Amino acid sequence: MLSEVAVNEIKDITTRYPTKRSCVMPALYVIQKEYGYITEEGMREVARILGVRPVIVFEVSTFYTMYNKKPVGKYHVQVCTNIACSLLNGEHIVKVISRKLGIKVKETTTDKKFTLSTVECLGSCGTAPMMQVNDRYYENLSDDKVEEILNGLK
Amino acid sequence: MFEPVLLKNINIPDSFKIAAYLNNGGYQALKKAITLTPDTIIQMVKDSGLRGRGGAGFSTGLKWSFIPKDPTIQKYLCCNADEGEPGTFKDRAIIEYDPHQLIEGMAIASYAIGADTAYIYIRGEFALGADRLEDAIREAYAKGYLGKNILKSNFSLDIYVHRGAGAYICGEETALLESIEGRRALPRIKPPFPALVGLFGKPTVINNVETLACVPHIINRGAIWFASIGPAKSPGPKLFGVSGGVNKPGLYELPMGTPLREIIYTHAGGVKAGRTFKAVIPGGVSAPMLVEKDLDTPMDFDSLAAKGSMLGSGAVVVIDDNTCIVKAALITHEFFHHESCGKCTPCREGLDWIAKVMRRIEHGEGKEGDIDLLLKLCVDIFGRTFCPLGDGAVMALRGAVNNFREEFEYHVENKKCMVNS
Numbered sequence: 001m002l003s004e005v006a007v008n009e010i011k012d013i014t015t016r017y018p019t020k021r022s023c024v025m026p027a028l029y030v031i032q033k034e035y036g037y038i039t040e041e042g043m044r045e046v047a048r049i050l051g052v053r054p055v056i057v058f059e060v061s062t063f064y065t066m067y068n069k070k071p072v073g074k075y076h077v078q079v080c081t082n083i084a085c086s087l088l089n090g091e092h093i094v095k096v097i098s099r100k101l102g103i104k105v106k107e108t109t110t111d112k113k114f115t116l117s118t119v120e121c122l123g124s125c126g127t128a129p130m131m132q133v134n135d136r137y138y139e140n141l142s143d144d145k146v147e148e149i150l151n152g153l154k
Numbered sequence: 155m156f157e158p159v160l161l162k163n164i165n166i167p168d169s170f171k172i173a174a175y176l177n178n179g180g181y182q183a184l185k186k187a188i189t190l191t192p193d194t195i196i197q198m199v200k201d202s203g204l205r206g207r208g209g210a211g212f213s214t215g216l217k218w219s220f221i222p223k224d225p226t227i228q229k230y231l232c233c234n235a236d237e238g239e240p241g242t243f244k245d246r247a248i249i250e251y252d253p254h255q256l257i258e259g260m261a262i263a264s265y266a267i268g269a270d271t272a273y274i275y276i277r278g279e280f281a282l283g284a285d286r287l288e289d290a291i292r293e294a295y296a297k298g299y300l301g302k303n304i305l306k307s308n309f310s311l312d313i314y315v316h317r318g319a320g321a322y323i324c325g326e327e328t329a330l331l332e333s334i335e336g337r338r339a340l341p342r343i344k345p346p347f348p349a350l351v352g353l354f355g356k357p358t359v360i361n362n363v364e365t366l367a368c369v370p371h372i373i374n375r376g377a378i379w380f381a382s383i384g385p386a387k388s389p390g391p392k393l394f395g396v397s398g399g400v401n402k403p404g405l406y407e408l409p410m411g412t413p414l415r416e417i418i419y420t421h422a423g424g425v426k427a428g429r430t431f432k433a434v435i436p437g438g439v440s441a442p443m444l445v446e447k448d449l450d451t452p453m454d455f456d457s458l459a460a461k462g463s464m465l466g467s468g469a470v471v472v473i474d475d476n477t478c479i480v481k482a483a484l485i486t487h488e489f490f491h492h493e494s495c496g497k498c499t500p501c502r503e504g505l506d507w508i509a510k511v512m513r514r515i516e517h518g519e520g521k522e523g524d525i526d527l528l529l530k531l532c533v534d535i536f537g538r539t540f541c542p543l544g545d546g547a548v549m550a551l552r553g554a555v556n557n558f559r560e561e562f563e564y565h566v567e568n569k570k571c572m573v574n575s
Contacts, residue, residue, distance in 0.1 A: 029317065087398045125397035
């Protein structure tokens with residue numbers, strides 16, 4: 001069951017839009033914060049609170065990549081491998097992290113602490129190579145800097 | 155030395171807070187705007203020559219003038235802050251460091267078109283930016299620059315932040331509207347254009363962040379001042395984000411029409427030591443790459459179009475001689491392939507086919523005829539899709555093949571890279 005805080009957050013979202021359907025995207029973020037990823041139960045709860053058919057919630061959650069359909073680690077390490085980062089060795093950064101964490105891209109460490117992903121351009125090209133860990137950007141990466149950042153995540 | 159306009163505040167401590175904005179002349183343009191008629195403002199923006207900074211370069215004033223004048227019809231303003239064109243990081247700077255500049259521009263635009271509700275569609279990854287915008291909006295309400303009866307006038311405006319969730323296609327304006335409406339972001343067919351049938355079926359203006367950030371300056375300093383910066387047909391200050399193999403990558407605000415060579419060599423410090431210039435993507439990855447002989451091209455909408463490329467978002471990605479163009483083209487293509495929304499067949503199937511051919515060329519498994527097959531597929535996609543995503547993929551690929559065909563051929567014949575071989 002969703003917490004009362006989460007339910008109220010979803011109800012507050014409905015004041016921003018003239019339709020209930022528009023609330024689906026922000027409500028899915030509430031679910032992701034609550035459960036760590038998008039669960040089927042969570043999607044059904046969103047549909048129930050907003051009074052829309054569940055399929056409306058399912059189709060949105062499956063279209064957008066930032067809604068995690070599977071559990072991710074406590075720290076979701078997302079490394080940009082698009083053109084600007086790639087020109088400055090973004091792929092090498094992926095290898096460094098992969099080696100350090102002992103996981104491949106799209107995998108999660110057994111202690112559920114880290115998930116490693118590669119992502120498309122995050123709009124940080126002037127400070128490439130870069131990665132995002134959960135909501136935070138880390139820029140101008142080097143081998144040493146990556147090591148330090150990952151060691152600092154407890 | 156060009157004095158920054160859009161970035162003038164970004165080095166001030168706490169530049170994102172309303173106190174800093176007000177101390178530097180903030181919200182004076184809104185005060186002035188609400189003493190003018192909406193038509194006067196639209197005319198000023200038309201006269202300024204401001205063209206959309208999202209990449210299409212359409213006249214902003216003209217776009218606003220298409221909105222019906224009937225005051226009984228609900229209208230919306232949407233700010234496109236879905237900055238996703240690879241290479242681009244300009245709107246993020248405004249959002250994170252000077253959000254009030256954007257909010258003031260949105261308030262003036264809403265007043266001009268008669269909108270009482272506006273949405274900022276920000277890409278989901280910009281969490282810091284979205285938080286700063288929400289904080290800035292709260293500050294603006296508290297000071298009476300947003301909400302009911304703004305500055306004791308009859309003008310009221312609510313602004314909401316809508317966070318995207320990782321889909322490049324949402325930068326396409328009709329896909330963006332679908333996304334705010336809570337749907338999968340599949341572009342709509344045009345016409346009808348959003349100015350008549352937009353968000354929730356109502357007349358809607360969609361403007362880019364940088365475009366809206368120009369508006370307060372036009373109101374404060376006048377259309378003639380704005381029109382006097384850069385080329386007559388494409389005037390104003392412009393943010394250029396330089397990335398890739400240069401000494402000083404970063405964001406540079408310069409007059410529109412600054413030559414590409416000056417941006418790369420004078421401002422961004424030139425190509426890194428020990429490397430030489432090979433190619434440049436001048437306006438985000440959808441813009442066909444240019445080579446050495448094109449470097450004196452002025453960076454404005456018309457000059458780049460004349461060169462067969464485009465200004466796009468003004469994102470300058472510099473590629474040095476250490477880079478294999480086939481690999482760079484594959485990385486770029488994989489992006490378009492991944493981001494195709496799947497609505498229309500030429501883009502969905504065409505980009506997938508191209509990806510398969512490109513991968514085999516890159517991995518040394520290319521076959522005779524593959525390069526011509528790529529170009530044929532480009533013909534089958536270009537101009538045959540609902541939205542410009544498929545066109546962007548084609549333009550990027552054609553730019554690479556047309557300028558560096560010998561590298562593609564080398565890959566096919568020798569099963570390896572020309573570079574580093």
